[in-house]
Amino acid sequence: MHQKEIKLIEDSWDYILANTQEAGLVFYNDLFEKNPELRALFTTDLNDQARKLVALITFSVNKLNEFDSLVSDIELLGLRHHAYGVKPEFYEMVRQSLMFMLEQGMGENWNTDLAETWGKLYKHLSEVMINASYNHLAIKRTN
Numbered sequence: 005m006h007q008k009e010i011k012l013i014e015d016s017w018d019y020i021l022a023n024t025q026e027a028g029l030v031f032y033n034d035l036f037e038k039n040p041e042l043r044a045l046f047t048t049d050l051n052d053q054a055r056k057l058v059a060l061i062t063f064s065v066n067k068l069n070e071f072d073s074l075v076s077d078i079e080l081l082g083l084r085h086h087a088y089g090v091k092p093e094f095y096e097m098v099r100q101s102l103m104f105m106l107e108q109g110m111g112e113n114w115n116t117d118l119a120e121t122w123g124k125l126y127k128h129l130s131e132v133m134i135n136a137s138y139n140h141l142a143i144k145r146t147n
């Protein structure tokens with residue numbers, strides 16, 4: 005990502021963390037309202053989940069300058085998601101609720117630049133996660 009994009013993401017995420025107590029819960033409520041079939045995948049406490057989601061995004065945002073060093077961690081995250089029963093097509097559902105949460109959190113400060121840049125970050129993360137799951141399957145098949 006370019007320096008300008010990283011700054012955009014960092015500033016908006018700081019804003020959300022400072023202004024939204026319940027960003028994670030906004031996200032999960034929206035996700036389950038639109039896709040009730042996903043609810044059964046989540047077996048642990050949603051407050052914990054929300055905290056993990058916020059922590060993971062914060063972690064990625066803080067490390068955007070060195071995204072490459074994160075790839076192996078994100079691949080492992082992708083493999084764990086495969087084990088949770090997450091299918092590739094679910095990533096689009098999660099993307100939509102993440103964008104909804106960001107839009108809600110940013111209020112009138114939300115704009116197309118932010119939407120594009122966050123979209124790019126999510127695409128990047130989800131591609132690494134999905135590819136890791138597929139490679140894992142390919143390895144399993146040849147063994």
Ligand code: HEM
Pocket residue numbers: 042045046047048049053056057060081084085088090091094095096098126129130133
């Ligand atoms: C960029 C995309 C995503 C990121 C960064 C992300 C991040 C995380 C993190 C950090 C955890 C905590 C557990 C762990 O580290 O293994 C987690 C758990 C989980 N995520 Fe995701 N996730 C993403 C996409 C998705 C999608 C598309 C789904 C599909 C519905 C999903 C469903 C789950 C489930 C079911 C769990 C485990 C919940 C439980 O044990 O109750 N995630 N995710």
